[in-house]
Amino acid sequence: MSAEATVFEIDDLRKYIFTFLRSYPHKSCRECKCVLEWDPGIKKVNYLEWATFKPVCHDCFRNIFFSNNIGLGCYIM
Numbered sequence: 246m247s248a249e250a251t252v253f254e255i256d257d258l259r260k261y262i263f264t265f266l267r268s269y270p271h272k273s274c275r276e277c278k279c280v281l282e283w284d285p286g287i288k289k290v291n292y293l294e295w296a297t298f299k300p301v302c303h304d305c306f307r308n309i310f311f312s313n314n315i316g317l318g319c320y321i322m
C-alpha cells in the first residue's frame with residue numbers, strides 16, 4: 246500500500262487534511278455569484294473591482310450599465 250493510501254485510511258488524519266481545503270471562492274461576482282478567483286491572483290473570469298465595491302464580472306457589469314441608462318447619453322428613438 247502506498248503512503249498516500251495509508252494516510253487516507255486514517256480518519257483523523259484525513260479530516261485534518263480536508264480542513265485546509267476551502268469550499269468557497271476567494272472572490273465571487275456580487276450579482277451572479279460566479280467564481281472570479283478561486284485562489285488569490287488566479288483569474289477564472291475577467292471582472293471589475295473598485296476599492297469600495299465588491300467585484301462584478303464583465304457580463305453583470307454590462308447588464309447593470311445598460312439597464313441603468315447611465316451610458317454616454319446616446320438615445321435612439
Ligand SMILES: [Zn+2]
Pocket residue numbers: 274275276277278279301302303304305306
Ligand atoms: Zn456576474
